[in-house]
Amino acid sequence: NDPSPRRRRVLLKLSGEVFGGGKLGVDPDTVRGIALQIAEAVKNDVEVAVVVGGGNFFRGAELSQSGMDRSRADYMGMLGTVMNSLALQDFLEQAGVDTRVQSAIEMAQVAEVYIPRRAIRHMEKNRVVIFGAGAGLPYFSTDTVAAQRALEIHADEVLMAKSGVDGVYTADPKKDPNAEKLETLSYDDALRRDIRVMDQTAMTMCKDNKLPMLVFGMEGDGNVTRAIKGERLGTRVTA
Ligand code: UDP
Secondary structure (H helix, E strand, O other): OOOOOOOOEEEEEEOHHHHHOOOOOOOHHHHHHHHHHHHHHHOOOOEEEEEEOOOOOOOHHHHHHOOOOHHHHHHHHHHHHHHHHHHHHHHHHHOOOOEEEEEOOOOOOOOEEOOHHHHHHHHHOOOEEEEEOOOOOOOOOHHHHHHHHHHHOOOOEEEEEEOOOOOOEOOOOOOOOOOOEOOEEEHHHHHHOOOOOOOHHHHHHHHHOOOOEEEEEOOOOOHHHHHHHOOOOOEEEEO
């Protein structure tokens, strides 16, 4: 007996690079800027969940190439995402937004555990939910987690925030002056042409479950706010 129409609900994926401003660790000014943009969008009645990456700290695959056990290195990567989650939480709360961090690895002092129905409840109460620690599983990526969490919380769309590029192009715009930005793209085409806007596991999951995705650039003025509100920018990828 819930007569109110469902609000727009989105899953925003922020890669670790975004948090580090291109460097190792967290760049507070950058994270503050993103938090303010999310705060602005939340005022517009959109429910927001965020999956954060951790590439600004560690990537398991890279550490394992230098001789570490892959699974242990992946756990380090996941812990990096938790640090990013806490940074984002702090700046969101400073911006007046209630938040909860849910971690896929238990760490009761810093985050709730991942409980999907509770995450939905938080969003219904205007809280932004930040999912940290990836899936809690080595050999996974936070892109795949973004697709999975979006499906499990019934998000309308996955928003892939990119830095340095504002959508999907017909060729690499940095190398080919004739590269054109695509307004729309199908998952089949993206997979066939090996367009790496998110990893292939994640893309396959979105395709199989008909979950649309927006690939957009962080850099433009208010782009994160606009994407969350549902404005058309970047490239829309659909099944
Ligand atoms: N990771 C993992 N399982 C997960 C999510 C992440 O093992 O479910 C590890 C993996 O080592 C990965 C690192 O955490 O390299 C950071 O995540 P990711 O590379 O996806 O972050 P991004 O590229 O978005 O910054």
